[in-house]
Amino acid sequence: MPQQLDQHAQAQVALVVFRVGPYRAALDACHVLAMTNHPTASRTANAQSLLDEDDDHAPPTRWLTLRDAQTASDNQNTWQLGVSGDITLQQLPANRLYPLPKLLLSRRFSTALCGLAFDQQQLVLLLDARKLNPSLSQAPALSQPTTNS
Amino acid sequence: MTAEDPRDGVANDRPLATLSLNDALAAQSDSETVVDVDEPTQQLVLFRLDDQRFALPGSAVSEILPSDQPVYYVPGLPASTEGVLHLRGKIESVISLHQLLGLPTPEVTSKGMILLVRAAGVTSGVRIEQLDDVCEVTQSMLQAPPETLPGTLRPYVSALWQIDERQALALLDPEALFDAYRQGLG
Incomplete structure (x- = not known):
């Protein structure tokens, strides 16, 4: 057991970190297939509309291509999550990633909000890519598809 | 050396009753009011919300955090959730009880300060407006909540402490508060 704890303390998790409106958020890098400046997939969703019931959302400036966990039968289906700000790949220590406090689990707007982290004294919302559901978003694709990566 | 007249200071000449030492001591002890020091007490953390007086059991309050403790806003949660705090390597929620x-x-x-409350298997910060005191009260001072208690308070008040003729304080049940919050109230 102590050995497991030690391994956990030393372990790193690769995260794709981006902005969702004024907030910093991150996804497990293993779920992110690509990044584009414009939406290219037939299905897209603004990350902010998936996280917050507030309607006042800024348009996304970047698009992350994710596997569609909702259609498990066909793992090739993808969709795009609209985010903003610079997108970076970061390795964060596993022992600095915290599950969402118990009291908040039943009150969150989105079950995709699974945890929190602190990076450079800033809060980072940890999102479970498998729980992000593009069908819940009303956000249309914003412009002509142009592949950037 | 002279023997004292046992009747010195007695105004009349009635004969004095004779008591054994045991009887005298027993009579003396019976004449005093005995304070039951073993009466169960409860520690309370007294505070105010909307200038009304409330308390939480001291056994449920693990820590009192200063008002300048940083609280980080988390989107996608009800307005009664102020955010989270980062305390010694743990993340705890901070909620407001006003709506509840x-x-x-x-x-x-x-x-105001933040009370770190543990109940119903949950730990959470509770924002208060003013901390009044932390004190011990005897159980007998806590009365059952009256029927006249507002319906919004009734599910969460376990007892009432009538501090004086004008002031009463509601002892909150932290488990009821957290259960209700988890069920979507507040």
Whole structure:
């Protein structure tokens, strides 16, 4: 057991970190297939509309291509999550990633909000890519598809 | 050396009753009011919300955090959730009880202290407006909540302490508060 704890303390998790409106958020890098400046997939969703019931959302400036966990039968289906700000790949220590406090689990707007982290004294919302559901978003694709990566 | 007249200071000449030492001591002890020092007591943390007086059991309050403890806003949660705090390597929620207790929501975010409360298998910060005291009270001073208690408070008040003729204090049940919050109330 102590050995497991030690391994956990030393372990790193690769995260794709981006902005969702004024907030910093991150996804497990293993779920992110690509990044584009414009939406290219037939299905897209603004990350902010998936996280917050507030309607006042800024348009996304970047698009992350994710596997569609909702259609498990066909793992090739993808969709795009609209985010903003610079997108970076970061390795964060596993022992600095915290599950969402118990009291908040039943009150969150989105079950995709699974945890929190602190990076450079800033809060980072940890999102479970498998729980992000593009069908819940009303956000249309914003412009002509142009592949950037 | 002279023997004292046992009747010195007695105004009349009636004969004095004779008591054994045991009887005298027993009579003396019976004449005193005995304070039951073993009466069960309860520690209470007294505070105010909307200028009303409340308390939580001291056994449920693990820590009292200063008002300048940083609280980080988390989107996608109800307005009664102020955010989270980062305390010694743990993340804890911070909630407000105003909505749950049917109190008006303060227009300006309160800058009172935060009580770290443990109940119903949950730990959470609870923002208060003013900390009044931490004290021990005897159980007999706590009365059952009256029927006249507002309906919004009734599910969460386990006892009432009548401090004086004008002031009463509601002892809150932290488990009921957290259970209700988890069920979507407040």
